[in-house]
Every structure is written in C-alpha cells, then in structure tokens.
Amino acid sequence: MSVLPADIVNRALDAIGNKNSVGDLQEGTTEARVGLRIYSQIVQFVLGQRDWAFARDAVDLKQLKTAPIGGYGMNVWDPLNNPPPPWQFEFAYPDGTIKVRSVRPVPAVTPEYAPRFNAFVEAYDSDLAQKVILTNLPDAQAVITLQVMDPNEWQDPMFTEAVIAALAAGIERSLRDPADQAAQREQAAQPRQQGQRGQ
Numbered sequence: 001m002s003v004l005p006a007d008i009v010n011r012a013l014d015a016i017g018n019k020n021s022v023g024d025l026q027e028g029t030t031e032a033r034v035g036l037r038i039y040s041q042i043v044q045f046v047l048g049q050r051d052w053a054f055a056r057d058a059v060d061l062k063q064l065k066t067a068p069i070g071g072y073g074m075n076v077w078d079p080l081n082n083p084p085p086p087w088q089f090e091f092a093y094p095d096g097t098i099k100v101r102s103v104r105p106v107p108a109v110t111p112e113y114a115p116r117f118n119a120f121v122e123a124y125d126s127d128l129a130q131k132v133i134l135t136n137l138p139d140a141q142a143v144i145t146l147q148v149m150d151p152n153e154w155q156d157p158m159f160t161e162a163v164i165a166a167l168a169a170g171i172e173r174s175l176r177d178p179a180d181q182a183a184q185r186e187q188a189a190q191p192r193q194q195g196q197r198g199q
Contacts (some may be wrong), residue, residue: 009035012167
C-alpha cells in the first residue's frame with residue numbers, strides 16, 4: 001500500500017492529539033497548510049542528522065578546477081581556473097544531495113575496505129554561482145546522503161518515526177493559539193527584564 005506525505009502528517013497530528021486529519025497537503029485546511037509548509041524541510045533535516053543506509057550513495061564527482069601546475073608557490077592564483085589555496089581540486093556538488101559524508105579516491109577495481117579520511121570542505125564558487133567540494137584528491141568520489149522525500153522509499157522505521165516526531169513538534173508549534181504564543185514570549189521576557197533592572 002502506497003504511503004503519502006499526508007499519511008505521515010496525519011501520524012504527526014495523532015501524536016499531538018489533534019483529531020483532524022489531512023486527505024491531501026494541497027487541500028487548504030489549516031493542518032494541511034502547516035504540513036505542506038514544513039514537511040520538506042523536516043524530512044531534509046532528519047536526513048542530515050544521520051548516515052541513513054537507505055539514503056546512502058557513492059557518486060563520482062565532476063571536476064571543475066585544478067591548482068596551477070607546480071602548485072601555488074610560484075604561480076598566481078586565478079580564481080576562474082583554480083580552486084582557492086591550499087586546495088588542489090574543485091568538484092561540482094552532486095545534485096540531489098542532502099549531505100556529503102566523506103570523499104575518497106575513485107576505486108580502480110575493487111572497493112576500498114580500509115578507507116582513510118580525506119580532507120574536504122563544502123564551499124560556494126561565486127564565479128560559477130554554484131556549490132562545490134574542495135579536496136586534494138585528483139579523482140574523487142563522494143559518499144552522500146540523498147534527498148529521499150518519498151515515504152515509500154524510507155526503508156528504516158527509525159527514520160520514519162524520527163520524521164513523525166519532528167513533524168509533530170513543528171505542527172504543534174505552528175497550530176498553537178497566537179495569544180498563547182504571545183503570552184509565552186512575554187513570560188519568557190520577564191526574567192530578562194527583571195535581571196536588567198537588578199544590574
């Protein structure tokens with residue numbers, strides 16, 4: 001049986017004791033509007049929290065820039081063609097990626113069973129107007145967490161429960177009466193104000 005995002009939102013509504021249910025996130029009810037607004041960001045947040053096996057993949061990276069021949073010592077850095085020092089190589093950030101977990105050499109024949117840590121950073125290349133990966137590996141492969149938004153592809157019940165719990169917290173905050181929210185903000189501000197008067 002197919003699972004829809006609305007089904008996940010309904011389980012979150014059940015978790016906070018909300019008796020309303022959602023048939024479709026586009027239906028326009030208050031609960032549907034809240035679910036539609038936060039569903040994607042919650043799923044992406046939970047995906048980024050752990051290296052979930054069902055969302056893991058290894059992809060070869062597309063090289064964009066290299067350091068000048070001979071290195072940076074005797075050469076002028078050209079940002080149009082070279083990555084920022086001290087990095088030797090710049091690669092395009094893989095599409096559909098929530099998080100890059102590691103970078104490793106592209107396996108020549110067999111997988112690397114004793115992997116070593118290879119330094120890398122995520123950056124933004126303003127000349128190319130895109131997100132990139134900087135590393136010192138000439139031929140690099142990234143182990144990534146994919147953006148898996150379809151609940152039918154979530155193969156770990158712990159992930160589903162984590163999404164529901166995070167959705168429940170977000171929905172409960174969003175559905176709280178505005179007057180209650182204002183009262184809570186005012187109550188939270190009182191100790192700070194009293195502390196300032198005492199100084």
